[in-house]
Amino acid sequence: MAIKISKNTHSDKVLSILLIDDNPERADALLKALQHSRYHINHIVSSGVSLLKQVNDLKPDMVVIDIESPDRDILDSLHTLSSFNPKPIVMFAEQEDSDTITQSVKSGVSAYVCGNADPSRVRAILDAALARFEDYQSVKQELVSTKNKLEAKQLIDQAKRLLITTKKMSEEEAFHSLRKMAMDTGQKMEDVSKTIISLLNTIK
Amino acid sequence: MKNMTNRTLKLGFVPLTDSAPLITALKRGYFAELGLDVELCPQNSWSTLRDKLQSGMLDAAQLLAPMPLASTLGLDGAKVAMKVPLVLSQNGNAITLSKHLVDEVLSLNKLSDLPFPMPAKLLQASVDKRKKEGKEKLRLASVFPYSCHQYQINDWLRQANLLEHVDVITLPPSAMAESLVAGMIDGFCVGGPWNAKSVREESGVTVLTSYHIWKDKTEKVLAVTELFFDQNPELLIRLVTALIKACEWLEPQINRFEAARWLQQSALSDEPLDTIAPSLLGSCITQATKSPQLVPNYNRFMSSIEESINRPLDIGQKWILTKMREANQISISVKSIELDKLAVFENSIFDEAMKRIKEAQL
Structure with missing residues (x-):
C-alpha cells in the first residue's frame, strides 16, 4: 500500500484527506495540485477491509474516492455505524459523467462529484464540497431538532388528553400537574408525559 | 422485430452468479428479438450502481431487492422514487465461515462433523470464549447495508440470540474471499460464485444457504426510476418480456451449465467455471473434503x-x-x-408482458 504525504506549508486548520484511487497518474496530479494548501493527503489504493482500519487510524476530515472503486460500498456503509461521524465524500468520475451525477446528489447527500483532477480547480472544488457538507449538516440538525420538538408536543398533548378523560381534570389542571411532576422529578415534560401515558394505559 | 428505439438501453448490474438472466437474455438473443439494443454495464459497487441509476446514466439495473425501497424512502443516497417491474431471482446467497472458526466451533462443541445447515447456536461457545478472553467480537461481512444478505x-x-454479540460490516462481494484469508473477517454472507471460491481455496466452509434461512424469498429485482417507468412503458414491457424469457429458459436444470459457461465467458x-457452476446446478459445495449438499x-x-x-x-x-424495520x-x-x-x-408491466408471451404462444 502506497502512502504518500503531501507537504503543507500554511493553513488555518490542516484538513486531512483520505484519497482512494487506483489510478496513479490522477492521484499524483491531485497530490501536486494540493501542495502548499491546507489539505494533507494520505493516498491508498482500493484495499477492501483495511479501509475500515485506515479510516479509524487516520480519522480523515474528508474522503476522496474514485466512483468506480469497489471500496465505495464500505464507505457508504460507514454512515450506518454510529461510531463513524459523517464526513464529506468527494467522488471522482469521468468528466462526461460528472455533471449528471452532480445534479442527482445536489440534494445534499454524502457525495459531491467532480471531473478528472484539474489542478487549478481542485482546491476550489474541495472547499466547496466542505462548505456544502457543513451547510447540509446544520440543516439536518435543525430538522432533527424540529422533529423532536414536534414529537414532544404530541406526547404532552396525549398525556393531557388522558389526564382530562381519566382524572376528570380541566386542560389547565392537566398541564399544571404535568409541569409540576416535571419540576419535582427534574425531568423533561415529554419524559413525564411518556411515563403518564404508559401508566394510565396500563391501569385502564 | 423492428428496432424499438434509436438508442442503446443501458442495463447495470454487479457481476454475480445470479446475473444469469441478464447474460442469458443477451446470449439467447431475447433482447434483439424484442427490438431492443441493450448494453450490459457491470459495476464494481452497489452504491455506484444506485447513483448511476438515480442520475439516469443507467436506464435500468439489477438491484438487491431492498435498494429500490431504500431509494424511494430516501434512506440512503439521494431520495429518488423507484419502481420494480420484475423479480429476477430468489435465494442465491450463503454464509461461509473461515476454516479457522469452523475448527474452533467443532472443538468447543466437541463435534466431529458440522451439521448442514449449521444452526447459529453452535457459535455460542466461540462468542463466550472471545468475551472471556477479552478479544474482539466475531466479525461477519455482508455486501451492503440494504441487502437481503444483511x-x-x-x-x-437472532435464532440463537447472538445478534448483539457479533459485528456485521460491509465488504464488496469480490473482496470477501481475500478478506477471509487475511483474517480480517470470520465469515460472510454473499452470493455466488464467492462462497464456492473460498471453499475451493480451502479457506472457508459454507455452513448454510439463504434458502435455509428464508425459504424462497425475493433476492434480486429489476429496478428503474419512477420517471423512466412513467415515460417508457412500451420499452419496459419489452425489456421485462425478454428477461422473463431468460428466466424461463433458466428454469430447467438442463440449461444451467450453459448459463455458467456464459457467465464465465463474460x-x-x-473466476473459474468450477466455482460458478455448482450453485446453478443445485449443488452447494461446503468444504474440500466433503460431498456437496443438494440444494x-x-x-x-x-x-x-x-x-x-x-x-x-x-x-x-x-x-x-x-426486515428493514427489524434492522432499525x-x-x-x-x-x-x-x-x-x-x-x-x-405488477402492471409484468402482467402485460406475460399476456403478450401467452398470446404469442397461441
Whole structure:
C-alpha cells in the first residue's frame, strides 16, 4: 500500500484527506495540485477491509474516492455505524459523467462529484464540497431538532388528553400537574408525559 | 422485430452468479428479438450502481431487492422514487465461515462433523470464549447495508440470540474471499460464485444457504426510476418480456451449465467455471473434503410449480420492509400506514408482458 504525504506549508486548520484511487497518474496530479494548501493527503489504493482500519487510524476530515472503486460500498456503509461521524465524500468520475451525477446528489447527500483532477480547480472544488457538507449538516440538525420538538408536543398533548378523560381534570389542571411532576422529578415534560401515558394505559 | 428505439438501453448490474438472466437474455438473443439494443454495464459497487441509476446514466439495473425501497424512502443516497417491474431471482446467497472458526466451533462443541445447515447456536461457545478472553467480537461481512444478505445474517444470529454479540460490516462481494484469508473477517454472507471460491481455496466452509434461512424469498429485482417507468412503458414491457424469457429458459436444470459457461465467458471471466457452476446446478459445495449438499433451489429464477415468482407483489415488498424495520433502518417516526402506501413493487408491466408471451404462444 502506497502512502504518500503531501507537504503543507500554511493553513488555518490542516484538513486531512483520505484519497482512494487506483489510478496513479490522477492521484499524483491531485497530490501536486494540493501542495502548499491546507489539505494533507494520505493516498491508498482500493484495499477492501483495511479501509475500515485506515479510516479509524487516520480519522480523515474528508474522503476522496474514485466512483468506480469497489471500496465505495464500505464507505457508504460507514454512515450506518454510529461510531463513524459523517464526513464529506468527494467522488471522482469521468468528466462526461460528472455533471449528471452532480445534479442527482445536489440534494445534499454524502457525495459531491467532480471531473478528472484539474489542478487549478481542485482546491476550489474541495472547499466547496466542505462548505456544502457543513451547510447540509446544520440543516439536518435543525430538522432533527424540529422533529423532536414536534414529537414532544404530541406526547404532552396525549398525556393531557388522558389526564382530562381519566382524572376528570380541566386542560389547565392537566398541564399544571404535568409541569409540576416535571419540576419535582427534574425531568423533561415529554419524559413525564411518556411515563403518564404508559401508566394510565396500563391501569385502564 | 423492428428496432424499438434509436438508442442503446443501458442495463447495470454487479457481476454475480445470479446475473444469469441478464447474460442469458443477451446470449439467447431475447433482447434483439424484442427490438431492443441493450448494453450490459457491470459495476464494481452497489452504491455506484444506485447513483448511476438515480442520475439516469443507467436506464435500468439489477438491484438487491431492498435498494429500490431504500431509494424511494430516501434512506440512503439521494431520495429518488423507484419502481420494480420484475423479480429476477430468489435465494442465491450463503454464509461461509473461515476454516479457522469452523475448527474452533467443532472443538468447543466437541463435534466431529458440522451439521448442514449449521444452526447459529453452535457459535455460542466461540462468542463466550472471545468475551472471556477479552478479544474482539466475531466479525461477519455482508455486501451492503440494504441487502437481503444483511437481514439473513441478522435472522440467522437472532435464532440463537447472538445478534448483539457479533459485528456485521460491509465488504464488496469480490473482496470477501481475500478478506477471509487475511483474517480480517470470520465469515460472510454473499452470493455466488464467492462462497464456492473460498471453499475451493480451502479457506472457508459454507455452513448454510439463504434458502435455509428464508425459504424462497425475493433476492434480486429489476429496478428503474419512477420517471423512466412513467415515460417508457412500451420499452419496459419489452425489456421485462425478454428477461422473463431468460428466466424461463433458466428454469430447467438442463440449461444451467450453459448459463455458467456464459457467465464465465463474460461477467465473471476472472473466476473459474468450477466455482460458478455448482450453485446453478443445485449443488452447494461446503468444504474440500466433503460431498456437496443438494440444494435444488440454491439459484431460483422461475418456478413451473408455483404461481410466478417473478411477479412483483405487495407481499414481497412488505416482507423486505419488515426486515428493514427489524434492522432499525426505517425510523420509528415513519408510520406503517405510509409504508403500506408505497407501491415500488408494481405488477402492471409484468402482467402485460406475460399476456403478450401467452398470446404469442397461441
